[in-house]
Amino acid sequence: MDRQMEYVLSTVKERGIRFIRLWFTDVQGFLKSFAITPAELDIALEEGISFDGSSIDGFSRSYEADMLARPDPSTFQILPWKGGDAGVARMFCDIVTPDGEPFPGDPRYVLRQNVKRAAELGYSFYVAPEVEFFYFEDSSPEPKVLDKGGYFDLTPLDVAQEYRRTTIDALEQLGIPVVFSHHEVSPSQHELDLRHTDAMTMADTIMTTRLTVKEVATEHGIYATFMPKPLESVDGSGMHLHLSLFQGDENAFHDPSGEYELSKVARGFIAGLLTHASELTAVTNQWVNSYKRLVGGFDAPVFETWARNDQSALVRVPATKKGKIDSTRIEYRSPDASCNPYLTLSVILAAGLAGIANNYELPPEMGSDVLAMSPTQRRDAGVRHIPHNLSEAIATMEGSELVREALGDHVFEWFLKNKKREWARYEQHVSRFELEQYLPVL
């Protein structure tokens, strides 16, 4: 028993914790949880708690059903909601087989492998997300907005600021610093910008943030959703990711003598993202609905280009504030907050590292001018469109050795199978569009 485990056991005793929730994430990014009592905590920490993996999406097949959830004591945290005196804590778990081997279908393991690869090259990977979401009155299929507020609006239109404030308090208590939050462009839409952490911590943090946002909404009798495009006529919810690589104390993306102060590493990373963007998209935008957000006219990227300070590019390079070289970073703008963060950060990191390792050439900067070009001009300039739909994204991913390697065979194959099934179901669906457009006239 190491000191971290002792720390957990002692804190549970001293603070009167009655339940410990063990959290893990399935392949599609749904948070799974089961609770144990303090009496079982010793065993959980030493050996793990066994559960039936065949009932979890993307986990084991039924003949290899037994899995162990082994809590990671470094993630032990008392949960701030439910009154405060409830005495509930949580830990994220690593999933292992009964032999104690890491289970390759565990998204946390997948990301850990990718982060390790970066560490072997001397890099640590830092991420700061902008998490967007909507508040609705409930989860019924007819979304009812709470307000008609807009970007940065304050009262009286922004009735939800109380929910946002409660959410931020809860996040801060969970050790998740919020840089700022504001009302987003669309009615009832909100954004939380989180402070950067290393990728592994951030993936856990995104899972915690999604749950916290939803818990606080539920406490207030409303509903929060990270669905990418719930309202047809307004901007959808994305999760822009601010990315940087550090070598020790040095920001590897910064070079004072480089063009735009970008280092060779940064240029390679961007080139890697652009080269492989289409292959990653099924992971970063994993639902049928994700592609309803990635259309022109709604502040979402559509073409696989990079630019400084241009909201339409897939990769944006924010200006580095004078003297703030640590903040040199790039922003990857296509992902949405309903992705699996472990897998999303895995494929993004793998693409960036591939660009560095293979010295990919960074294409010229291209901002909103790309929107004015004709399809032929774009083709001649080598500008690709982000996959138009889930089907296209799956097909592109299927041919990607890079994504296969980043996710591992198990997750790669299960993911494709599952997403093909989702697309097949969607293809059979008769939409409201069809009924409204065709039924009256055909």
Next chain:
Amino acid sequence: MTSPTAYVAVFPESSSPSLTGALLSAGFRPVPVSGVSDAGAKEPEVGWAAVVVEIGRDPDVALAVASKIREELAAAVLIVLDRTLSGDLIDRDGFDDFILTPIDATELRIRLARIGSGLGSVPDADIIRYEDLELNTGTYQATIAGQPKDLTYMEYELLRFLVENPNRVWSREQLLSRVWGYDYFGGSRTVDVHIRRLRAKLGEQRASWITTVRSVGYRFG
């Protein structure tokens, strides 16, 4: 012990190795002093936890020094006495307590704790204090002004390291290797993340306990 380091002045300078050994194993830091003025000069900022005077071949000189230190430095004095000479001291004063040779470290610790300044009760080796912050290293609990703080393990360990090693600048790399250990690949910016969280949890008034030393690292206290 109530403070991380309790300094004990020891007279004469060439005290017996068994006394020094017993002091160390009881958790004190012995500082040899050559007399009253030397004890004054070497007195640490926190003051002497206690003064130990070993009565050797010249009891009168030793007892004179003991009583003078006690008067002038207002420090508690324990004398160490050869078992065979104890009878001669029945009527003497100028000390707070005594212990007979051979010295037992536990007895020494308890006697010093009873008379020593700031040692209050039996020394509690598990509590580290800084102003109104208390870290209990036995139960891993942190309290501020008596209120428990929810810290993660790494936050707790970082805070403990800083409180135990105050008034010097630690680089991110040093903190990473001393607190996290070598096998962590989160990178040194992780230190910044945790410092920020600690400051947030310490609260506005106490956040300044941890100062950022630009392009070097962090300092506590």
